Amino acid sequence: MERATFEKLALEQLDAVYRMAFHLTRNSEMAEDLVQDVFVRALKPSAVARFEDRGDETGAGGIRSWLFTICHNIFYTQAKRESKAPSAVGEFFDQQSTEVLPDDAPPAWDVASFDWEQVDGRLKGYIDDLRPDYREVLMLWGVEGLKYREIAEIVDVPIGTVMSRLHRARKLLADQIIQDKGAVQDLGLSRLALGQPLRNQDGQSSQENSS
């Protein structure tokens, strides 16, 4: 493939790469720097040669996944370096995570009446508080619509690990919603569905038909 053609195809993924960079760094300036580094590295002749060796995965989707992989590698290489400094961000390498593996099913709520748009801001806040590896798989799964296998190739972990991170992240988000009184109200979620005591806005108990 001609280098100019390849560069054009790669730059068509600029928005997607920026999205990933932004969610990893949570900072627009750092995201822009990361994106720039991704493309400079990706368009070196040796990198292009390695990409072309992938055979039939060289379409637009393949280029995007490949750029995501480079973005992931650059970000975490830098993070590892920073973790050795005195002011390291410890969350990246929390080997002693106390999170419990989700052992219960998703909630069986009637979502027909949900008004998710009312909780977009809250949900964004919950997501921002997640670990970067959880945010990363959520972004690839939720925004980019990638399959587990594709995500596993990008972040270079087994599919089981992808599923584990995704399921934990989703469980955490669901739990946050339940615990957030405002979110519950905004979502239009009946407390009956939560199996919690019924209370009116003043916090006083009241009775309500459950049918």
Add this chain to the structure above:
Amino acid sequence: MTTPSLNTASLLRAAADNELTAEQNAAFQTHLKANPKAEACVAFERSLRQAVSRSMHVDGAPADLARRVRAALEDSRAAERGLADQSRDVNADLDESELPLVETIAHVTRDRSFWASVGGRLAVAAAVLLVVSGVWYSIAQLSSGPIESWSDVNRMQLASFLSEQHTMCGSDPDYASQKFTVSEISGIEACCQRLIEQSPRLEKLFESGGTLVGIGECGVPGPGKSVHMQVLMPLSKSSENQIATRTTVSLFIQQAMGRDGIDPETCYSLDEGSKTGFVVDVWQRDGLIYYLVCDTEEAASVARSTLKVAAPNQSL
């Protein structure tokens, strides 16, 4: 509805993601029949996915980012073209301080970039070289003598140094990008003229499908200046049904300067018995010493063929 087990929980989420295999789907259908409300769990997960997509949506890259990226790519290419342009005037009195290479790299490398400064990283790389090799001073003492006079220890230390550099550049992209200041084939000659004051004979190295990973200055023990070049070489031809296998080989090129013990155009093994785990060949040609480091004998055979070097029939 009974509380599902962990396996069931994963099953429901995977069902929501349309990630079930045929077998898993059968298990899911069985679970649904026994627990009709599980459908609501799946529906919740699907709506959560849409909500996550909306919450994590970013409008797009800033308007000027594309321009900045293109400018960075052009700067990167210009840095390598600048070396090629410079070499055209071979009689120019080149003052190291006037060379644009450092300034060009500084222009490309921005202060707020993820990358640390080039100078700082080169200093770290130099410190690692001194610690890891351990042969710097001992080989320098023997630099004026013929290679046959080198002891087994010194030959092994040199082979270890070369194989370690080959490994580090092949496995650490950051280390490689700091060392290899040129990544375009067109910049090789200028780089070599500047660093080792000669043009190497590379024969058919790139015409046979080799791709340059990079070339840059390297501190191979000895009095002569040296460069390290890494190349991706095809081991087999690609076909309709098969992708070519590639391997990384390293070629270190050093000014001969006092290394009189090698017969020109004769290839020697620097690591007989492959104690380093790599194939390490050495030969001398037109006042330059070439060290070839490959992961396998097959790769070495291909590399020697393209460089028109016979297989070694003796060791140093």
